[in-house]
Amino acid sequence: TSNAAPANNAAGAAPAGDNAEPGKPVTIGFSCPAADHGWIAAIAANAQAQAARYPDVTFEAVNPTTDITQQIAAVDTLITKKVSALVILPNDGSQLTALGRKAMDAGIPVINLDRVFDSPLAYRTWIGGDNYGMGVAAGTYIGEQLKAKGVSNPVIGEIAGIDNLPLTQDRSRGFVDALSSYGYSVGPRQAADFTAQGGQRIAANLLQAAPRLDALWNHDDDQGIGVLAAIQQAGRGEFLMVGGAGSANAMRAIKADDTVLKATVTYSPSMASSAVALARLVAQNRGMGDLVEKEVPMSLTLASATITKDNVDTYLPLGFES
């Protein structure tokens, strides 16, 4: 399986309450995209680590891939093996919908992680982050800060991730909506590619496009390393920057408070731990302990938190390494 050694910062919780009791043994199949990014690496590591906490769970992770046809083939093998439940983070939700449907039809509950399938028939429960909310959080933070400084007509830049992904568009939409409630709008907006190299390249050029900036939101802390490098190389510092996702690096920088990065809005890979926990409950026909309902809910949207210098210590353990 991917990242055999559980990462030391793997988010998650030991089972507690009723649900801590071992239930009937279940096998949980897991599939996610191949990691070329700290966030996804953390997803795989967290899922693995969470499963290891349950004595009644056998964890079957298929090898991660970036090729959609490969992921289809891999998940197919899990369906053929008749695992008790599936946790799937698809490369592309739409493209795996048919397969999710097939698993559900075969009686295997599917926990759809993060990138959502097109049809509710294709999953039992969806758990994921709130991309729109992330944009809102970033926009709100920037709005508050600029308002407090009393800036009028601020130049607000945005460096998105891969523009081709729906999640990028959701984030941008939330950002625009939140800013507009302060009467602000987005100035220069460019997309990078979730890599440090792309972040550096786009940021270097974007800083030329905007000789003066008041704020910059960078969607992703991994590419943020490159963005910060470019900012430093250009010798700029007149603006404040907000990150995204919540990497340990970004949190350390926020804590040190020696760069333009003043906050980051989370999109935590801890969701993978929760997804495995949910898969176990669903497979064992249990509900969520603190809820009244006897079943696990249909959908869980995680809130995006804004991490600043003030609360960074609480979140540092959940930060993922780039």
Add this chain to the structure above:
Amino acid sequence: MSEQTTVSAEPMATEEPAAGPSPWSRLFLGGVGHNLGLVAVLALLAVVGVATADTFATTANLLTILTSASIIGVITVGATFVIIGGGIDLSVGKLMALASVWATTVATQSFGPWVMVLCALAVGAAGGLLNGLLIAYGRIVPFIVTLAMLISAQGLAERISGRRSQIVTDPTIAAIATTRLLGIPLLVYLFAAVVAIGWVVLNRTTFGRRTFAIGGNPEAARLAGLDVRRHTAALYVVSGLCCGVAAIMIASLTTTGSSTHGTLYELDAIAAVIIGGTLLSGGRGTLVGSILGVLVFTTITNLFVLNNLDTDVQNIAKGAIIVAAVLVQARARRSTP
């Protein structure tokens, strides 16, 4: 090493007949015969598969391999024509993506499956034609033209799709990937049909024969009265058409049209063609070899999945296996006359 250097520059041979019973079977065997090395590599991979994964030799898994091979396989058929004809086509993956997006817009889907198929084919052919015209009549090197087409097709596909995966709602198209005849997925039949047509055209028609001539010595072909430019342009249309067919197949398999389809297919297709024994400089090659090349790649991936290897280990191993496969293949070539 010695004196062989003089001739070693030509490591490959065409489907040129050795000597055998009927001319038809001769030619077919010729295709396989010159690829004995690749067949050996495939056999070796199969042995490794059986040894390491109990599910490898199941019918279901073999069909999975064939289905995985089908889309890149169809594209490779077109790539084989282009490369034998002395060109190169980097745009295949994104032309397929563009065709898949165009064929699955809400507007197109409202006209039903036939229009979707026609749309995909038309987009593929039009992209190929533009490639072909710029190369043959604009006299720009194929590498640049098709790279530019790759980039532009990607952009256009993003534009049309609004960067979202477009869902295939048409039940007929969606059914292509799920239908089986005699237990074999329809996609595999489609793949086989494209290969068969490609083989006949390449080996049994004047068009195919002229493709070899133009790739082998364009000046001699021109002086023999062939319309080299028109033919060159036509080769890129063939490649584009294959992308159109592949677009329908991938739309059905993934139930989406998306600008993210087909990324890096160009390198995979070219690699399969070359491993299959076609000269990158044109003039010589076999379609059978290219298809074997595709199967080698797909089988490697399948083996990795069955053995649940990490991506990083997969990649390290894949590079080594490719080099080893080509070495085996070259050795086999040299030892057969």
Add this chain to the structure above:
Amino acid sequence: MSEQTTVSAEPMATEEPAAGPSPWSRLFLGGVGHNLGLVAVLALLAVVGVATADTFATTANLLTILTSASIIGVITVGATFVIIGGGIDLSVGKLMALASVWATTVATQSFGPWVMVLCALAVGAAGGLLNGLLIAYGRIVPFIVTLAMLISAQGLAERISGRRSQIVTDPTIAAIATTRLLGIPLLVYLFAAVVAIGWVVLNRTTFGRRTFAIGGNPEAARLAGLDVRRHTAALYVVSGLCCGVAAIMIASLTTTGSSTHGTLYELDAIAAVIIGGTLLSGGRGTLVGSILGVLVFTTITNLFVLNNLDTDVQNIAKGAIIVAAVLVQARARRSTP
């Protein structure tokens, strides 16, 4: 057109002197002269830049363009050697990534900046050497060998880095990207130095001139007593070394070593070399052209960002601009003697 028809099959000319004062200035002017088309394209892009973005013509922006060009530029220098020598190197981007990862592991960084630089150069050279040996002595086509290297290097880089970006903590390496001399970033000087060395080696040394010979007619080169194999292997080492230099540069620029660096650099580098007038079949080309090709690509990206274009529109336009640039360039070539 005139009598040139005889030679018009060869669209490119080397840095062959027209007629001029000293051989040095002759050669250099030759390089630019034959690339007048590209210079015109750059000028055109600059005009568009000034017209559409007020910040385009600032020193800071021009330096940004040069800095962006520096890394892919260094890689393109190596690629030019390989392509003029009749080969191709698809592994450049991922060899750079591997070198950047290796040079920035905690262990390597603990030895200080010189060891990091040495490590990057050694990894690059070793990868290049392996490429070269397999191609020259294993007689496998370069496309396959370097594609396999691309895949394996990617895997190894992922393995070593654990798929995480490794932060550069060494202050000396980190300072490379932030240091300026006379207002110009050190990276630009590095780029200029590599180009200058490459130019001298290619045009003024026996090694360089033999590279042309081996790419232009390997059999003739062999008959002239050159050790074609050793030289071919050496060309890939040169390319690997350039990747090593680029690895240090990108580690400094992004403050990380990462397996995600350099994705698709191989296509960018080859495209720049070809746009710059080097024949993909080898034997003819200019380094100046390749560098102009890199600058065209970097300037296009800069223009897009300054004008805040969407990615999809960027892509559509980029493809069209590339084709247009090559057409302008070809026209200019044909009209100058």
Add this chain to the structure above:
Amino acid sequence: MTSLLTVRGIVKTFPGVRALDGVDLDVAEGEVHCLLGQNGAGKSTLIKVLAGAHQPDAGELTWAGRPVAFPSPHAADAAGIATIHQELDLVPGLSVAENVVLGHEPSRLGFTRLRDAEALTRGLLLRLGHPEIPPRREVGRLSAAGQQVVSVARALARRARLIVMDEPTAVLDPNEVRNLFRVVRELTAEGVSVVYISHRLEEIREIGDRVTVLKDGATVARDLPARTTPTAEVIRLMTGRPVEHAIPPPSAPPGDEVVLEVEDLAGADFRGVSFTVRAGEVVGLAGLVGSGRSEIVETVYGARRATAGTVRVRGRALRTGSVAAAVRAGMGLCPEERKSQGLLLHESVARNVSLPALGRFARAGFLGPDAESGAARAVMARLDVRPADPSRPVRTLSGGNQQKVVLARWLLHGGGVLLLDEPTRGVDVGARGEIYALIRQLAEQGVAVVVVSSEIPEVLGLADTVLVVREGRVVHTAPAAELDEGKVLDLVMGAAHV
């Protein structure tokens, strides 16, 4: 005479071919030793062994009294053997000077000293009578003859004790041949030995001292005196049979029907070319190398764009710049550069022969397996292409047979106009006679033939009408019967001839 090089029992096999099968050769110091043999006899293979480019399977070499082996071209070069190979062995993208010094670049610390190289080259070119070739010119831009001169210069630059020349005069005109021979005489006077290969027997007689004859990869006669051995005897040794190598005279006068009309044609380097060819007539184009003859026929054929003028076949004007149109109208061209312009070297003979007529063997575009091999076999038999196997790859055929394959192509296509550019270049005496006979035969069947040749006797012997081309202009047109060799030579040289 002391022996410089002794070759004994050399055997060399290629997959499926025994190219050398026991060759003996003795070369003395300061002599011109001629190597004769039919196409495919193994001459080039032998000299590649001497040059270290091929390793023999068996046999011994003795060099200056000591047994040697040449494991690489570098070793032969170091021993003092320089070779001018048959296929042009230059690098087109490098300058003349760089080609001349390739492998021996004057250099300091790895830096080439270009000025030294250029000075050396200038001296050598002057010695070869070609001071007009600039040392900095890119070799690819030189004419074939110019490139041949550079090859010779390169061999001279080595200061070798033995220079091997494989058909150096194939692309040279008489004037340049004379220049080359002068240099060869200077060399031998200095004690340098020369191994000389040519299919032009009169050259052997002029320059050679002794002759060794190869047949089917083996030495059949050694050390014959070059000047006194009767030509017929040499030919009998080479071919194993007596061969009529004279050009057969026409048996009937040409018809009256005008098949090809060229009117006021102009191209990049020629102007005002007009001529007509009647059915059964052979028109010859004589001229110096580079005078523009190839360009004229290629323009007539549509392979180059004409800047003015018309070409009519049987009264119908052809679309300019379209080879396809010319081929449809029944024209065929055997181009000057057989390998690069005429043949698909890796394809079978049948596929080469059928190329222009392919459509004829197809039904709705579909070809049966080996559809055309029967027809190909028939034309091959008519031309006596050996071996008579249509499935053999063309590259394994000898030069003369390759030329016949190109002819066979147009025979099969069967048009009324045939353009032949240097049809006997590099072709041995035996095959040469057969090609002459074939041209005659075609003419008698009513084909209009245009022949370009640098060998004046050939033009005079074959043609009914001769056009003399100089610097892109037709300077004289006359029936062949009214001309003789000296007169034509004067005409082609023009004022330049003193």
